[in-house]
Amino acid sequence: MEYAFSSRISALQPSAIREILKVTSNPGVISLAAGNPSPETFPAKDMAEIAAEIFEKRFADALQYGVSEGYDPLRRVTAERLREKFSVGRDFDDLIIVSGGQQGIELSAKCFANEGDVILCEEPSFIGALNALRSYGVRLMAVPCGPQGMDMGALERILAETPRVKLIYTIPTFQNPSGVTMPLESRRRMLALAEKHGVMILEDNPYFELRYDGQYVPPIKSLDAAGRVIYCGSYSKIIAPGIRLGFVCAPKAVIAKLTVAKQVSDVHSNLFFQMLVCEYLETRDLDAHIAQSRALYKEKLERMTSALREHAPMLDFTAPQGGLFLWCVLPGGLDGAEFCRRMGGKGVAAVPGASFLVDEGAGSPAIRLNFSLPSARQIDAGCARIGETLKECLGERQ
Numbered sequence: 001m002e003y004a005f006s007s008r009i010s011a012l013q014p015s016a017i018r019e020i021l022k023v024t025s026n027p028g029v030i031s032l033a034a035g036n037p038s039p040e041t042f043p044a045k046d047m048a049e050i051a052a053e054i055f056e057k058r059f060a061d062a063l064q065y066g067v068s069e070g071y072d073p074l075r076r077v078t079a080e081r082l083r084e085k086f087s088v089g090r091d092f093d094d095l096i097i098v099s100g101g102q103q104g105i106e107l108s109a110k111c112f113a114n115e116g117d118v119i120l121c122e123e124p125s126f127i128g129a130l131n132a133l134r135s136y137g138v139r140l141m142a143v144p145c146g147p148q149g150m151d152m153g154a155l156e157r158i159l160a161e162t163p164r165v166k167l168i169y170t171i172p173t174f175q176n177p178s179g180v181t182m183p184l185e186s187r188r189r190m191l192a193l194a195e196k197h198g199v200m201i202l203e204d205n206p207y208f209e210l211r212y213d214g215q216y217v218p219p220i221k222s223l224d225a226a227g228r229v230i231y232c233g234s235y236s237k238i239i240a241p242g243i244r245l246g247f248v249c250a251p252k253a254v255i256a257k258l259t260v261a262k263q264v265s266d267v268h269s270n271l272f273f274q275m276l277v278c279e280y281l282e283t284r285d286l287d288a289h290i291a292q293s294r295a296l297y298k299e300k301l302e303r304m305t306s307a308l309r310e311h312a313p314m315l316d317f318t319a320p321q322g323g324l325f326l327w328c329v330l331p332g333g334l335d336g337a338e339f340c341r342r343m344g345g346k347g348v349a350a351v352p353g354a355s356f357l358v359d360e361g362a363g364s365p366a367i368r369l370n371f372s373l374p375s376a377r378q379i380d381a382g383c384a385r386i387g388e389t390l391k392e393c394l395g396e397r398q
């Protein structure tokens, strides 16, 4: 039977990463593909204790409907933490709890983008966001990027020449997939350009607290005195992704619209987990927990970079200062998608760079590797197979 799906959804390709994840659940496959945090970091023991207390004493609240803005005490502790630690949020701002940063992006697009509007983004960029933005019929335009993130000269030109730009979508810190971080000066310039052209900035910052090296760079939102920035954060990478909890900090009028958009989407985020995370934040030490995760990921990142240098010295990559990904450019113009197919045949999953492009049909010589999930042995074995496959591919060229 032919189903008459909406053009909105027919135009979307399934996320290459979600498709790869289906394969990586096969035993024996080494997955360097997903952006999953390591289960070693999940605070399962604390969560079990808190869960037991909630079910025993507060089940009537936890299992009841809640308000769309989120569980009030969690909104409060989240907003306080953001303001005190990162200067995110001013008196004109408010905060809503969402079902992961992904929902924050989707709701922002829903509230701001009309069909035919233009949204500017980095290229490469996070597939989940690109698809969420595409689903509202917008025209995505890539702004060229370099080792310092989005090129501000190019952004200025594009903003001057392009009508109907509604949003600039950016992942300024430890960008997914490239790993790069935008310097403070570029953040200031982006904000000034957004102000000049009357455009909103959607700052997506889920990796922000996973820094292993280098100097702290403040969020764009912390510089936002005019109410131009919608800030999307997440508990996925610093607590656990399965709880599906994120947050958006934005001017009050924007949060009011996001709340209406959320009401028609999922009413509210899972109340039990909102209460659990709230209790965790109030009674445990999230910063100490994040420090442990950082130490583990730093070790894994170093393991991966040294294994690649040993086994695949012809691969071009720059170690990121944080986040979960290593972006690698293959030598000799090899195609990333073809290379990942061959790696799949050897039981190693990686994501082709082309999956992160605005133009889904374009090729890319890059691949994205994740280092947070695999064990040290898997990192070594995976990198050794990358080296072997590269030698084979380059050998066939001669």
Ligand SMILES: Cc1ncc(COP(=O)(O)O)c(C=O)c1O
Binding pocket: 035, 099, 100, 101, 102, 103, 126, 128, 129, 171, 176, 204, 205, 206, 233, 234, 235, 236, 241, 245, 246
């Ligand atoms: C850049 C970026 N933004 C947002 C998300 C969404 O994360 P979540 O919905 O789990 O908070 C991800 C997940 O990988 C991501 O990489």
